Amino acid sequence: MAAEASRWSGLRNAAILLLLWEIVGRLDLVAGGALPGLTEILHRLWIDRADYPLHIWATLYASGLGFVIGNLVGIAAGVIFALFPAALRVFRGVNIAVFALPPIAIAPILVLTLSGMAPRVTLAAMGVYFVTMTATVIGITQADSRARDLIRAYGGGRWDVLRLVQLRGAVPAILAGLRVAAPNAVLGAILAEFGGGGRWGLGTYLLGSLGRGEPDRLWGIGLVATVIAGLSYAGFALLSRRMLGASRAVTLNAAVPEAAPAKLSPVPRLLLGLAAIAMPFLLWWGFIRLTGVPDLISKTPWGVIDYLFLGRSAESAQARLLAALAETLPITFVGMLAGLGFAFLLAISSRLFPRAIAAFMPVALITQTMPLVALTPLLVLILGRGTTLTLWVTISVTFFPAFVTLAQGLALVPRSAEELPRAYGASRWTEIRMVTIPASLPYLFAATRLTVPRALLGVMIAEWLATGKGLGNLLNQSRGFLDYGMIWSVAAVSVALSVLFYQIVVVIERRVLRRVGMSSAE
């Protein structure tokens, strides 16, 4: 009954929102018509309908192929990592790098080194890999320990446990991962299409349409991208709901979790750590050797070091890079904090005013699937080209994953713990302050880890398309100068920075959580 009522009120709120959008759009209230009414966009979609099928097909093809490849690699890697924790340690650097790399810095590199559909497929696959790999590792390692014992009690080995219990048991976790990964693949493909010079694809269509100065077309393309991403999300959500019913353990696992594996002695630990740092560079080097692209345009790790420190233009390169960093980094931090703060407020509000937030969610989702290359020129009209714009773009790319993580954390706070203060007559706010917020600390850290690399992405997009400052601008100017060393340096530095920030958050997280006796949320 209550669920029914809230569903209706959710629909009602969504309808009100759509109506507001329509009125605002029709009256050209936002930036002189940069936000058209919904019916205007739909009308435009109808006019353009003949253009879409081939573009949609190309995007589906690239993102679908990338999705399949990224997931196959992700699941295979997840299985290996779950079975051999040492492998997980060795690949830790690679995994964080893949997670943290800003797609806009990587897209030009991929276009330089690969051809045809390959850059799109690769970018889509990279957006998928990390999510699926993590879900697989978690799904396998958290498999019911009693079932594992059962297999072993009949003399079954590691393979039997994997085959009979863990793989199937990991399916819900993997499906949940796929749900998040699917829109990532679509966005990755579109970004690569935008820059990569193909004939078909929504990204290509977007690029061709940008020059027309017709916001309704841009919004239409964005809407189509949103629908594709949304449908793929919904499809896997449905699938996982159907699978989940039959997969959740029917009894509570009361068995004590296995003791952590024996601590490694310092020497092997140091070796594994070094391997973890060396691995991304080794893969980078291998990638370049494999693609066989000449040294002039593709830089190995050594090539970048040479360019930045030893070469003839090292001094000027360093100076330009440092100047760009000085512009980019401060706003990245501010943007990250703002995004986190917004996400936190939103998560808390969703406990206090669930309905208002539920109505806001579809809008939030659109901001996540709308290609930023389409949105930014329009945002410029509303926000100008200053810090405000950069902050807004950064908040819009950071808040959603952070919000989802935080909301999940808040939802997991035991009801009894929340009801305790209430039993003593505490207000809803006191209850949140005393129980909910402290209890969600691990999730705040998890959200921060998610936010750090995305903040850099947001700032670089704004710099590229609007403010003309910092790393984002340097990257694009370097293309004009055929300054391949700088293109690779910017990509390498932005990935390295993301990894560094991520690692800093992890260290702080461990310290703080250990002190308050909590463990980190995955």
Place this chain on the structure above:
Amino acid sequence: MQVPDGIALDGVGKTFAGRGKVVEALRDVTLSCPSGSFTAIIGPSGCGKSTVMRIALGLESADAGQVRIAGAPPLAAARDGVTGVAFQDAALLPWRTVRRNVEVPLEVLRQPLRANAAKVQAMIELVGLKGYENALPGELSGGMRQRVAIARALVTHPKVLFMDEPFGALDQILRRQMNLELQRIWAETGSTAFLVTHGIDEAVFLADRVVVMHANPGRIVEVIDIPFARPRAPELFSDPAFHAVCDHIAKVLHGG
């Protein structure tokens, strides 16, 4: 030829390395369960009774002493299909039907499923779940799930049957029903049974001998023979002699 004991533990010891301190989980545990006997093991939490069973199953290795299951080392016995096991709660694979859950040990032991179909069906009928072969665990009641676990434990016709608090999650009424059924099934199979339990009445009702353990370090303090004739009827639960035995065990448990 002498039939080896179903379970033979000789001087078994086990220590766990915890945070900075070493916990002696078992010290000098010696116990032999004759073939076809029913042994219940009881003790407070942390006394190591589950560890005894895990060592006997080969899930953990003993630091000292010797373990023989039907004359063989635990892992070899497990691989030969000598043992059957039912864990605390049912520990069913939630995505498999009743039949497919019962088949799990056969799959692990690489036994052909088709040739064993009749055996699987017989076990399902033995535990009274005829008609539920294609149900998923989520669709069953707690007692029914536990019966699936028993059927699964019996499907390999084990010579030695281990049960770790198999009815721990059930309410008192259901538990008594399951005790009766377990007695019937065990009598039909004639295997050596080893039951880890918290329930004194359950142990006394089912077992030929009750082994009482104490903690710190985990050790056997007394083995009590249970004299009641078989088959035991539910009326036994209200017999004064039954209560006398239970009271004695309770006293031993509490360090009397």
Place this chain on the structure above:
Amino acid sequence: MTLRLTRRGFLGTAAAAAANPLLPRSALAATPLTMQAAWINDAEFAGYFLAMDEGYYAAEGLDLGYLSGGPDVIPESTIIAGRADLALTTPDTTIKAIAEQGAPFKIIGAQYQKNPIGIVSLVSNPIAEPRDLIGKTLAVPPVNVISVNAMLKLNGIDPSQVNIVPYAYDPTPLIKGEIDASLDFTTNVPYTIGQQGVEATSFLLYDFGFTIYNDTVVVTEEVLAEKRDLLIAWLRASRKGWEENFKDPAAWPPKWADSHFKGTGRTIDNEVFFNTAQQPLIESPSGIFAMTGEDIEKNLSALGEVGIVGSHDMFDTSLLDAL
């Protein structure tokens, strides 16, 4: 810095070179040759589309592969990587790469005798000459900042006097007055702006001293050596395509509505406008793609003003001479 070609690229070119002299051209099966365009499909490449569709390349024994461009595509990179034999580039980046990185490029032709890039503004807020830019906001694609700085400098304006912001390929900010002017193809954007009911005005950077070509035809020295005949054939067929195209600039774009221009997001009317507007910038008394000594000198001196030091030997006019 050294340049290494891929093995595949090397073997391919070697094979083509070995096959070529042995057979008369007419008997040769079509030889593959790939070109990298500078942008997505629009009228900027009309001559090539026409030559493809009318079989001019096939008649020259060429099997032309055509790669579209985009913001992340650096045409020069494609030829270095061996994925294309020739590329249409902006001469400033190409010459800078040759001069400063030792890139082994040769310019063998120039599509635009006058670079169509210019400053576009609204008639209601006109920017008629570089001086008018002082104190104004100008949107420039980051890759073209180098050209704007050159033009400003040539006109005695300190670039810091102009507020340069990135141009995101969307004229909406100009139409809405958020910026005062933008740098774009003058052959294209004024039409788009006109479609929005606003009148645009523009001037070419070329007309204010930044006298460079655009869409220069660039090859690597290696390809030049190995595939000289094929490149001449390409120039001949392409020139014929452009000449045919300019007989009636309005005639061809509609024919490509369902092929080259399908689904680009642009309109055929737009392409016709573009095609008509670019005619005077491409045509030359010395023939399409011409690079006269005088014009090369203009290019070099304009680029010299911004510190890009080129030389005549970066241009190879011998292929044009052989047409």
